[in-house]
Amino acid sequence: MLDYETEAAHYDETRGGVPRAGAAAAAVLRLVPPGARTLLDLACGTGLVTERIARPGLRVFGADAAHAMLRAAAPRLPGRAVRADARRLPFPDASLDAVCAVWLLHLVPFTGEIVAEAARVLRPGGVLAVTVDKDAAHDVGSDIDALLRPHRAPAAAHDRAARVDALAAAHGLAPAGATSFTGHGQGATPGSTARRLRAGHYASWFRGDPATTETLAAALAALPDRDRPRPDPEYRLVSYAKPGIS
Template identity: 55%
Template sequence: MFDYDEEAERYDASRGGEARAAAAASAVLGLIPEGTVTLLDAACGTGIVTRRLAEADLDVTGADAAYGMLRRATERVPGRVVLADIRQLPFPCASFDAVSAIWLLHLLDDAEKVVAEAARVLRPGGVFVATVDKAASHDVGSDIDAVMAPRPRRAARDRSDLVASYADRHALLPAGRASFRGCGQGRAPARAAADVRRGWYTLLPPGEPLTEKLASRLEQLPGQHVPRQEPEFKLRAFRKPGPVPRPGPELGSGPLPSPTSSPGPPTDA
């Protein structure tokens, strides 16, 4: 299991940093309705996207299960993050106008619980926005992808049609699609080989014959340090039936609940 507490200090730099965060936040903002005031950023990680959502004049709350990631998030959005299991949120029903879940659903065997909780905490007319098809987004048809084609793959848990079926079961209606560039995430062969050897690819344990074979083939590709095409991440939005939320004195008021004591799933990757 990937250790997000250990990875927190280098997480942003290894995943596109501020440029990727800006692209993600812009795409999310484009899918939430006018009049949105309160937003929950589920699995907020280091808060790098959360901060940009807050800068858009939203009353934003971040929630995550990893202590290390939340320590970084509290530096970016102080007083606006809580430790929480994203599958069992510590918020009452109808608490938020919008919920975002960026780079989360692909990590979970029980991703439907995230969709169910989003539906529960949304106000009528509110929107849930989530990334989908993350693994597929990284397959850009490069020579790296050709080398990695023989690797075993786990069934995608954030397939767009699967997430849509979860939304439908929890009475959320399709409300839009968007995409954004994974800035700084084009893979270079040398980095890909190192990641394979350190066990970053699911179902390729370090030291196994296939792991070593694929890493060696990656090291033979030309342009070892030249990044290939960047991925294009996809977003789906789903709306809770009811009137679109409008600003009012009751929105965004009141203190945050106390953090939960038992962390849940890992944060985004």
């Protein structure tokens, strides 16, 4: 996994910036009940998405485990950014109306613990909204995808939709809705994908020895228009509700 203490300094400009953040925030709001008064954004990072999850009457908090990310988030979330592990949140039982996790579950093997903790802090009627199948959204149908797909190991994805559905059910959360949004500025180029592959950025889903990695990186670099971005990915966001009336 990336070192998010060092990533914080250039995270926003390398991840699609405000357009991508705005699309993600709008998607979260589509799945949060109109009467929700409190929301916690897990792994909020620099707070670029979190500050855009905004509407009248909704108080939004951000939590992240990386000091550098929280330093960047603090001006965007004055008094509402907390350092916390998503598995051990500093909130009482049944104290929040909504929890969201955008681009988190694919990074960690302890998805179940995160879902369990979210279920704990949600009030009856509260909603958990999470992105699923993130890695599978990239480069679908492109020449990059055609080259890499045979070497992917989708069953290992921690945010696989079917897996998250089962975990949510195990913790008493029922499917409540789904939406999608565009990852603006995230359309990869063959050249950038080759560099990321060599740097190990796809370790969460790529299977292959160093020789195979180098062979694929070279094949990516040889594709036509190696510096032309392919279409932006479409991310999927799903929600689960805690039974009861808040």
